[in-house]
Amino acid sequence: MINTGDTAWLLISAAMVMFMTPGLALFYGGMVRRKNLLSTIMMSFVCLGLVTVLWMTYGYSIGFAPSTSGFFGGLGFVALRGVGQEPSAVYASTTPHLAFMVFQGMFAIITVALFTGAVVERIKFSALLLFAALWLTFIYSPVAHWVWGEGGWLLEFGALDFAGGAVVHINAGFTALALVLLLGKRKGFPAEAMLPNSIPLVVIGTAILWFGWFGFNAGSALGSNGLAASAFTATHLSAATAAVTWMFLSWRHNRPTVLGTATGAVAGLVAITPAAGFVPPIAAIPIGIGVSVIGFYSMLLLKERLGFDDSLDVFAVHGMGGIFGALATGIFASTAVNPAGADGLMYAGFGLFFKQAVSVLAVGAFAFFGSLVLGKLVDMTVGLRVGSVEETVGLDLSQHAERAYGGSIR
Amino acid sequence: MINTGDTAWLLISAAMVMFMTPGLALFYGGMVRRKNLLSTIMMSFVCLGLVTVLWMTYGYSIGFAPSTSGFFGGLGFVALRGVGQEPSAVYASTTPHLAFMVFQGMFAIITVALFTGAVVERIKFSALLLFAALWLTFIYSPVAHWVWGEGGWLLEFGALDFAGGAVVHINAGFTALALVLLLGKRKGFPAEAMLPNSIPLVVIGTAILWFGWFGFNAGSALGSNGLAASAFTATHLSAATAAVTWMFLSWRHNRPTVLGTATGAVAGLVAITPAAGFVPPIAAIPIGIGVSVIGFYSMLLLKERLGFDDSLDVFAVHGMGGIFGALATGIFASTAVNPAGADGLMYAGFGLFFKQAVSVLAVGAFAFFGSLVLGKLVDMTVGLRVGSVEETVGLDLSQHAERAYGGSIR
Amino acid sequence: MINTGDTAWLLISAAMVMFMTPGLALFYGGMVRRKNLLSTIMMSFVCLGLVTVLWMTYGYSIGFAPSTSGFFGGLGFVALRGVGQEPSAVYASTTPHLAFMVFQGMFAIITVALFTGAVVERIKFSALLLFAALWLTFIYSPVAHWVWGEGGWLLEFGALDFAGGAVVHINAGFTALALVLLLGKRKGFPAEAMLPNSIPLVVIGTAILWFGWFGFNAGSALGSNGLAASAFTATHLSAATAAVTWMFLSWRHNRPTVLGTATGAVAGLVAITPAAGFVPPIAAIPIGIGVSVIGFYSMLLLKERLGFDDSLDVFAVHGMGGIFGALATGIFASTAVNPAGADGLMYAGFGLFFKQAVSVLAVGAFAFFGSLVLGKLVDMTVGLRVGSVEETVGLDLSQHAERAYGGSIR
Amino acid sequence: MKKVEAIIREEKLRAVIGGLEENGYFGLTITEVSGRGRQKGLTLQGRAREYKVDLLPKVKVEVVVMDSDVPLIINTIARLSRTGEIGDGKIFIIPVEDAVRIRTGEVGVNTI
Amino acid sequence: MKKVEAIIREEKLRAVIGGLEENGYFGLTITEVSGRGRQKGLTLQGRAREYKVDLLPKVKVEVVVMDSDVPLIINTIARLSRTGEIGDGKIFIIPVEDAVRIRTGEVGVNTI
């Protein structure tokens, strides 16, 4: 039966998660060079359009319709058939099925937007569109089914993913890895300094992401209850701890930067995502510290040492952060917090931790190899990368025939 | 009796609709030339102040107090007398009357702000203030009464307007038309290129509008229930479809622009507004496609062919979008979705469609002629248009003695 | 027992109040010179990290744990012990205790961020961090206990503070005063014009603040009910009235500025904060007018006449606004609105007004002298002020080794 | 060679560029500047305080050309950027002793 | 005629403009520039990486005047923009061969 409080919480959560995608657009947009600002924004923003349409026509069905394989859902929910104002039989039993469907759709949107950060400043817009559509169909929707769908194999197996550590972050992180391998470095990397065009824009984006993440994590309780409050608290504390940790790390290396603090906050939000509704809120402190240390040094290693040009460090923040969060869930989870969860290393044996590791591997490998294949396909058809002159001129002009600040002469 | 879930949903919806007005300020502000940036922002922002005060002192009463004429409400609710913490006898029976009143107030605010987009870059600020006050009193409040007020004639007649296709968008669109006729073109139009000063600002505005629109449309269910979820879904799907459609249209003409995609999203939100709680969510796909095609070509026709200088295309987006949405409601509405609604062309005869057409005509004509009269009046008293030098220097300096980026030399 | 509607409202309110702090960062950031833009943003943003961690480890306990002294709470809630998914025994009985704790935490964060506005453009970042930590511990948490904690002496005494007129605004205002005394004027003040680097950023910040303030004030009803709706309405009306009033005042002196209108809105929100859930909504009109008149002329007096360099006028807006709001609560409060409140001057004798005056004095004096002592301590250890060259170069480069617009040459 | 340095109204830039193009001059450099001449000043306002501001946005167009082209350039720019109102701007002629095309390393008149 | 091109600190701009005005010089053009001289460099930091940055914001003031006015202009600017600390800036004198007032088409010394 529909509970109005739970429904209000799920609807506002869906709206907040929707808001995160343009937030991400600004977060990413602020970090590139000005000539690619709009193009970077567009790569996230267009997902709000494209992914929504695909999700409601068939993506949700692949993800959540009943099936027996455990690998992808059936066609029962195509074009929202059977998805109505009444609660679903299996998901979120106190809210309209439509609310659950749209909430899930917002996750699909932002996951696609997330990996674009790795390929900005050089991917062809048409290639991105095509890849996004294929990826949603063949990677995201199945993985969502594995982890959250009725009968999904990872769900059955007992892996825990409260709000998308695997489905969203590991998935996006390994996709980023694959795409960077296919695309190669940006022209001029690493010789030329590529400073962020607007850190205030990054801050606006971070603010929206942090705000929206309460819907993402606490909304995943699918009800307005103690568990939601617990997930909410853990989310906030992890973001805060990680922000401060990253700030001090950047201070150790030079100065406490705004960009570092914002990045830390996002990393903290990533890591707590799979854990939020399974761990006691105070566990967010070690999780927040851990993810910033891991993220900061992964970034240094990948970008500075290995010269791996993941433009906006999607793998370091979301891939590594997601892995760490999934494993941390295997450490700190407690059935005292969520009886529907399990006990982690701290309270029981290696059981859960092992399952978490399996889910990391399964999702990571599937996303990585799947994306390699899809990316190669796109490369062979429309071509992945813009021409050299287009890259120099910038993607705003060459892909979108627009300039961010049109009134200005430059 | 007050239901806490419904009340939570209505309150947060009111907050979200409030947030839309500064969102609109940024959306519009990004599209003008830098010298008019603040002035454009101010025209929307000031409505939050001015309209709120007028609404709570008497506007709400004209709109919603019981009356017998069907054309405007009585004075029963002046200065919030009789509007208290208990539910109203007629509106939103599970939430405090004050919540309903303030939710409605947010609609009044943004409607006034909407039409300013047509007159930016040349209207005198004092004239705008005066016109806004008159318009709220003599046009908006009565029209709200017709459509939503107890005993309003269009309500009685059976026209459907879920969240303001007629009250908000057609109303604002035709007002824009009238004001442009009175004001004339901007100096230099169409010879000089008038490029948007900041598309990132437009994106921030669009993001806030899209987010807030969930409150606008799903909040209009006045409860946290299946209907709200349905309206929420339809809203999101229409915005998404229209964004993608407009993107492809701009691509056909040159490149897929960010500005076009954002405009499409807004157009999609406009068209679904009257329909959201009456049509099955999947109907948002044809509605989203339709509104972008209509909006895009209306804009080309009006601005390029006819040289009609509606600065930010308020009529093409809100006027035409609102008309299309109202008529589409007459096509796709279904009592299976909302028993309090009616069946459209798809499920029954022309009855509803005809009523929708009547409401379009009535509201459009009233707004247009009413605004002509009020605008003329303002012109004859304080004068509508700034002087030629003031227009050249820009309204930021001449009307507000401010510069957007004060630290800069320019 | 947990009520889902109340919980949804409290959680979303907490998220909205969280959102206010980056909103404030942008509001303040837009007003300084470009060379200090990031540094100003950082001073607010870092509070999200630092204060959260301290609050959850011990601040909440000092503020809200049961005690007998009436001056500070015990250690019962340290590290969130005893703060769980069930409602607390004393606070917010229909929502999870964690929700109440995190909601209160958001208030602590923004209060610290508020006073930074007085010291931007010249305080050392390390000094700010240290001072913030000390201040949260020795000033904010105790004052929260006095006013809102079980057994707090001002609560027992009968002073009313619905959402933080004393705890937040007077507290921050007097702290600002003390810090300005210790720090002295900015280099070049008042000879050099220090124009805001970006008024659009100020508007974005104001928009977020206004939106979030509904959570701040109406969320303080701790439930989704008639009182919340009443507080919501009063909040909106006060902001609107004050915005319009300040606009007309700035018009009287020259032109109706956007900066003035935004400042007025914030002042209106400040003044209604202590009153929102005690006064009839319509009382927001005199409150809104009053606070703008007082704020505007305080600002002129302090800055222009007395040459007191409170960079962003924290004392004039929050200190004076908070005092006015607290006293106005003593005038307009009515038990017809909130039976848990009291009757003010308008309906009864001087009793409440006197109590309000006492709370103003107590909190103001404690914040002022306490901050003087703590600030002096910080000055003697790490030093409060940056060097002269660092100040000239700007705090973005000297404290954070970053530039707001890194892609640009300047 | 000479550098023709014209300070004109922003809104005239398109026309001026077009006019130069029609006459076969493609190379030019544009800078956003702010200027003051005979145009009356304005007063800006802070939160409560006023500031006099008398600089208005202009655009500087620089074209380096052969000496013999100077009159035509002046003529073209002046004609296309004139409104007749105060604030139309100025053109200055500055000597240029040499020019280099970076791409090829060529020097002298044929590089411009 | 000469173009006096001064590169000064941003915060001194108001004073310099005021000083020129007092001496009767109204016309001038301002550009936002970035410069480096003897001032020590700084190090910027990206997400995890460092960049050396040694350019600091300055303002360029250009005033075209008659030859005889040059010493007074130099004097005024130098006096009003001096702090005595490194980074005060430079003034360069550049020859101007001709000037045109766009509004009227006049040429020569009386246009400036």
Add this chain to the structure above:
Amino acid sequence: MKKVEAIIREEKLRAVIGGLEENGYFGLTITEVSGRGRQKGLTLQGRAREYKVDLLPKVKVEVVVMDSDVPLIINTIARLSRTGEIGDGKIFIIPVEDAVRIRTGEVGVNTI
């Protein structure tokens, strides 16, 4: 003295500054400009309308040096900013009659 005025690609700025530094030239002034030369134009698009845009962002580097240093400066800038593709930019040499160091009031060649 001469002013070497180079209009180069943004992404070459760091290299050019570095190269000048290596040769002992520290003082310089940078301006963000927009330019057009032989580089092909582009078309921008508004909401529904198209605009031709042929200006691309460039950076202007100004270095005032003694006459004898000019060849080395030209050489350094040209070498470090060359890509060989159209749009590499130009260098112009402009006479400077005098220079003043504001901080000390010194004039002449030893100030630069």
